[in-house]
Amino acid sequence: MPRDLNPAPVPRSDAALPRWVRQGAGREDPETAPFSAGAALAALDPLARSEDPTGQLWRRRLALAAAAAVAALEGRREGEAQLRDALTLCRPGDDPGPGGRLLIAWRHLGAAGALRSTDWPARLPGLFDLPPHPLADLLRDLGARFVGRILPLRFAAEAARKVLALGPTYRGLALWLADAALARALGWDRPLPLLAAHLPRAAFRLDGEAWLAACAAAWGRGAVAAFDLHTDLARRAAALRAAALRLRGKDAAAVVARLLSEDALSAQAGAQTSDRAARRLFERLTALGLVRELTGRPTFRLYGL
Secondary structure, three states: OOHHHOOOOOOOOOOOOOHHHHHHOOOOOOOOHHHHHHHHHHHHHHHHHOOOOHHHHHHHHHHHHHHHHHHHHOOOOOOHHHHHHHHHOOOOOOOOHHHHHHHHHHHHHOOOOHHHOOOHHHHHHHHOOOOOOOHHHHHHHHHHHHOOOOOHHHHHHHHHHHHHOOOHHHHHHHHHHHHHHHHHHHOOOOOOOOOHHHOOHHHHHOOHHHHHHHHHHHHHHHHHHHHHHHHHHHHHHHHHHHHHOOOOOOOHHHHHHHHOOOOOEOOOOOOOOOHHHHHHHHHHHHHOOOOEEOOOOOOOOOEEO
16 A cells, blocks of 8 residues: 555644634734734644645645635636646646646645745746746845744734835735745744735735734634644545545555645546546545545546545
């Protein structure tokens, strides 16, 4: 059996968050928002540090939500389904278009070693369809300027403000950078896309302590939502792993392993099976309630946990 189907024990996310953490997350008054967000992030910390196989899928689902939020912020029509299509149905080597590049940018945030990469300041503007200058120098300088000198939430919010000062077209990149800065300040090797999907549009008109409070509230909401998403995915993954022992088919184990880490898969021929056999496998998994068809289309279907 592939190692991915029999992982080492990982931190549990099936225990409910304390009620006071849920109730406090999202409060936007400057006095309590940072504390409430800190409590929610503390609950999320073991999951953010974990290397369980579900973590990659979890981060990709968070990245999809963040990319859709940024697309809406920019006045574009791509929702999660369109962004997923742009990337998943793109042939290798083809340009996935603006939506696909946006999703790639947010996936890159949660990639292993993203914060240790030396080339992301040069690559990132292109993924957001932005000119490289003056961003490259600014992005390289932000970490050295702030990290270790102020509290994590303030560090991350101020880092975002430095990019937002360049203009409204830089909002998506500023939100990306805020999550990266927060992860760096918290000591997470792999950031989580938390802010973009939970920060209201009106917050971009704020500054100073009001901006910090709005970001803190959004991070609190994002942390709770990420915790709940991990709980759901971990439950679904456990059910799929248990069922994998009973599945027949030459590529069944490989398909299950990919479903545990990929956001969406198409029913394509595998190394040892035909398209028809792959479709039968996905149809069976769907009928068993282990996998969901994500598009609602009769053709070009995509499946995921």
